[in-house]
Amino acid sequence: xxxxxxxxxxxxxxxxxxxxxxxxxxxxxxxxxxxxxxxxxxxxxxxxxxxxxxxxxxxxxxxxxxxxxxxxxxxxxxxxxxxxxxxxxxxxxxxxxxxxxxxxxxxxxxxxx
Amino acid sequence: xxxxxxxxxxxxxxxxxxxxxxxxxxxxxxxxxxxxxxxxxxxxxxxxxxxxxxxxxxxxxxxxxxxxxxxxxxxxxxxxxxxxxxxxxxxxxxxxxxxxxxxxxxxxxxxxxxx
Numbered sequence: 001x002x003x004x005x006x007x008x009x010x011x012x013x014x015x016x017x018x019x020x021x022x023x024x025x026x027x028x029x030x031x032x033x034x035x036x037x038x039x040x041x042x043x044x045x046x047x048x049x050x051x052x053x054x055x056x057x058x059x060x061x062x063x064x065x066x067x068x069x070x071x072x073x074x075x076x077x078x079x080x081x082x083x084x085x086x087x088x089x090x091x092x093x094x095x096x097x098x099x100x101x102x103x104x105x106x107x108x109x110x111x112x113x
Numbered sequence: 114x115x116x117x118x119x120x121x122x123x124x125x126x127x128x129x130x131x132x133x134x135x136x137x138x139x140x141x142x143x144x145x146x147x148x149x150x151x152x153x154x155x156x157x158x159x160x161x162x163x164x165x166x167x168x169x170x171x172x173x174x175x176x177x178x179x180x181x182x183x184x185x186x187x188x189x190x191x192x193x194x195x196x197x198x199x200x201x202x203x204x205x206x207x208x209x210x211x212x213x214x215x216x217x218x219x220x221x222x223x224x225x226x227x228x
Contacts, residue, residue: 042204042218090158100146100208102216104158
């Protein structure tokens with residue numbers, strides 16, 4: 001069955017380290033998204049991509065980067081992890097601009113100490 | 114400004130009671146979409162429903178129903194005869210065509226159904 005996966009599911013890292021969270025979908029969806037979920041804030045958009053080699057900043061993009069070299073993957077990199085980036089990260093995808101609901105991965109819980 | 118407001122942070126009900134989760138949105142677009150997602154204690158986000166701005170018909174799916182009212186910019190979600198399995202955080206979201214259909218999420222309502 002087609003799906004969207006995230007790895008790792010849990011990660012503990014130290015302040016200042018570079019961290020990459022993986023997102024992989026097998027639906028062949030063009031659109032992919034990264035969100036962070038924090039208490040009291042709901043889900044906030046970090047970065048998104050509408051296709052290969054396309055990336056865009058979301059509401060809370062500072063300190064994060066993404067790259068899209070193929071349809072299936074959108075890795076999220078924290079260039080220099082900060083304690084404020086401790087959060088649960090969700091990846092999502094949808095087929096294209098004319099389809100609307102997004103389908104979410106299981107999430108990655110990241111702790112920056 | 115918050116585009117989607119879920120004023121109820123936490124709600125507790127006793128099993129079999131009906132409960133309504135409120136969602137108020139703000140947009141200047143004439144074409145937009147509204148969504149509800151469920152996040153059970155296991156943490157995944159489950160898509161429940163999508164409505165577009167041109168369709169104000171209420172929708173019912175089993176014990177779930179949704180009331181979309183453009184006049185009050187609301188998209189409320191009612192669970193009838195609640196069950197313990199309904200315990201979850203519920204998110205309302207808005208997607209605007211003019212912003213590339215990006216999602217704007219509310220802060221969520223945590224529902225606890227007490228047996």
